[in-house]
Amino acid sequence: MSTVMKQERAVAINPTRSCAPIGAMLSAFGVHGALTINHGSQGCASYPRHQMARHFREPIEVATTSLTEKTTVYGGKENLIAALRNVWDRFHPTMITVCSTCLSETIGDDIPAIIEEFQDNNPEVEIPIISVKTPSYIGTHITGFDLFLKEVAMRLPVKSRKGDTNGKVNIIPGWVNPGDIRELKHLLREMDVQPLFLTDYADTLDGGYYNPRPHFPQGGTTVEELQDSSRSVASIALQKHIGGEAAKVYKKRHNVPAHILPMPIGLANTDTFLATLTEITGKEVPLELQRERARLLDAIVDTHMFNTGLKVAIFGDPDLVHGLARFVTEMGMIPRFVLTAADSKAWGDDMLALSEELGVEMDIMYKTDLHELHKRMKAEPVSVVIGHSKGKFLTDDEKVPLIRVGFPIEDRFGYHRRAVVGYRGGMYLVDEITNTILTQRGNIVSNTLMELEDADTPVMNGGCGSNGGGCGG
Ligand code: SF4
The missing domain is CATH 3.40.50.1980 (Nitrogenase molybdenum iron protein domain)
Incomplete structure (x- = not known):
């Protein structure tokens, strides 16, 4: 339980x-x-x-x-x-x-x-x-x-006349990386939806090298767009804990319908985001996004024999942990420990509901720290930890791999450019998680994992993988 x-x-x-x-x-x-x-x-x-x-x-x-x-x-x-x-x-x-x-x-x-x-x-x-x-x-x-x-x-938003809309959808992505914002733009472009981002630091915090240097970094939502955001047809907050309240303000003050969704990580949550766009605009999910979804599903099937049943610890911001917990379950893994520093009983209740829906046993911890996680991992080891760079010391101690997701990632380069949202973000995560586990655990021979001698946590390599056959998914 x-x-x-x-x-x-x-x-x-x-x-x-x-x-x-x-x-x-x-x-x-x-x-x-x-x-x-x-x-x-x-x-x-x-x-x-x-x-x-x-x-x-x-x-x-x-x-x-x-x-x-x-x-x-x-x-x-x-x-x-x-x-x-x-x-x-x-x-x-x-x-x-x-x-x-x-x-x-x-x-x-x-x-x-x-x-x-x-x-x-x-x-x-x-x-x-x-x-x-x-x-x-x-x-x-x-x-x-x-x-x-x-x-x-x-x-900032100015009062608008009833029925006077700009045809845009306010997108409140929450605390994500520039790579995630670019991935959201890709989904919206494919759906033929015009977004108004609150806010958009895809280019301001991941810009190019220009000579002479511009007075201000290129990109970003303009003040005029923010003032116009009261005329949007709807607001979508993609993180309940960061931006959910802002979406409610738009609803209350400007009658802009509010949709507060889970962070679109993995299959189900990305489906929910696209279905909401369809509900708002009447536009169907195009073939290109259906293909991306099929490829993500295929990637999960291709790797299931190496991931199914493995225990995972996830820490970080509330919405990120919530989205990742659902996603690793889609991969067949068990999000055994989930932890955030935020003092949020609402998050604890949401995670409990998620664990019941998914049928997995989780230790859900909030307003807490990595010392608590470390203690629990000593009593019950996990195969992999997902979180930001601050987790490095405990994963080094426990000789468990750390999949770097969240903020800050200060001991590696380029993670701010990577997306974890959307179907393509899911494919990145499947590859990153599986390859990290394989590197830690052993060698693949004919699609079967030959475990290293000092590997002490069991890895499921049965099913199609154990017979050396081609489980291509
Ligand atoms: S740096 Fe320290 S003192 Fe300043 S706001 Fe942050 S916690 Fe407070």
Whole structure:
């Protein structure tokens, strides 16, 4: 029977989470020409910049109000006013996001009031300036990302007349990689649906090398598009925990129907996404996407003899873990341990419902850390772990392979370009998981796995694979 556990320990050991402002900063990078001011100490800007630069391998420009001991005592208003002025004078951005930090929230700076005063005194600065409350004690990086989207949904879209639509569908992808956004664009192009991404950092955080360097990175959703998003025919949030609330804001304020879906990883979840597009637009799934689906199914069949029955541990952001858990089950594996750092009982309940639907026993853990996962893996070994780079130390200790998915991937290159969503993302995952397991476990001879001598976790290689026959699927 599956169990749900919330960590009550007062300390995190080997945490998987990042701090809240990084989420708001990341999502703001998806707005063309936008700049973020981090209202806090210099470290509150440096840490997220380093984290993002190591994952995306791009220069990450974020301004800081650089609070010190003096401003901590007397308040950071003067620094924020000066930062807004400097950023405007030097960059002329299309939008400014001010994210708060543990420090500025604890001081009690009234950031919306400071912004209002700045705009009153500087009427020439005619751009949206939004503030997002992101002290890290209210949540994790996903909280910051989600709050930014909610703020955009509340502040930017303009009122539209009833029935006046732009024919587009708001797509709120949540915390994904640039490669995932490109894959979603591919699906939407094939479905002949015009998307409006909230937001789109496919190019701003995975750009090319240009000489001279452009003033702002190419790509991103424009402020005008965000203002027009109230005229879209529907909103689809592809992560319940990041963007689901923003979709509800569009519904409530602008009567844009909201569809909150599971992250489209694997067969069933991608089917759901495409079926929703059909429901909204009346357009059928084209032959090309049906072929991609058939190829993913074929890839799962081709590899089932090496994956079926293997136990997996998955950690990371709530929606990512939810999507991956369903997908590895489609591959015949057992998502034995699933873990997130987010303090979300709703996620725990969703995972419990998923485990019952799939008929698999899971240990479901939230608001917890890798120490907890490590403990459980020692008592009950798994064949593979899926998660980001922070899992490297426990997988090295346990001599279990780590499939790198999520954020941050700082010890490998190019993972931000890879997609895990859509049928093609599923094919990538099938290959990556299977090949990693095979590399760890042994050699393939005539389609049969000859296990290495020191392999201590059983690998199922029976069925069609064990007779050396050609199970080509
Ligand atoms: S003080 Fe808070 S906001 Fe700043 S880096 Fe630390 S956790 Fe993040």
